[in-house]
Amino acid sequence: MNNEERRYAFAGIIIEDRQKSASAVQEILSEHSSIISGRMGIPNLDQKSLSIITLILYASTDEIGAFSGKIGRLSGVSIKTGISKSK
Numbered sequence: 001m002n003n004e005e006r007r008y009a010f011a012g013i014i015i016e017d018r019q020k021s022a023s024a025v026q027e028i029l030s031e032h033s034s035i036i037s038g039r040m041g042i043p044n045l046d047q048k049s050l051s052i053i054t055l056i057l058y059a060s061t062d063e064i065g066a067f068s069g070k071i072g073r074l075s076g077v078s079i080k081t082g083i084s085k086s087k
Helices: 018-031 061-073
Strands: 007-015 036-042 051-059 077-083
Touching: 007 018, 007 061, 018 051, 018 061, 018 077, 051 061, 061 077
Parallel strands: none
Antiparallel strands: 007 051, 007 077, 036 051
């Protein structure tokens, strides 16, 4: 794949029950580590089991869609993405 096909994007992931879903999220992040340029996470937000992860991605729109689809299908996990307009 050449660079013209890739775009920068961000993904915001909210994990409602960290004990239930964090390992599945981490597995998917590891599978797609080649498209992740940066990551910031806040575990146990406000002493609850709520966690938030923010990612910077560099990938094709198909790769971003496949990644966000896998994350979004997990119970108790939501994801939103934004993709740059320019290639």
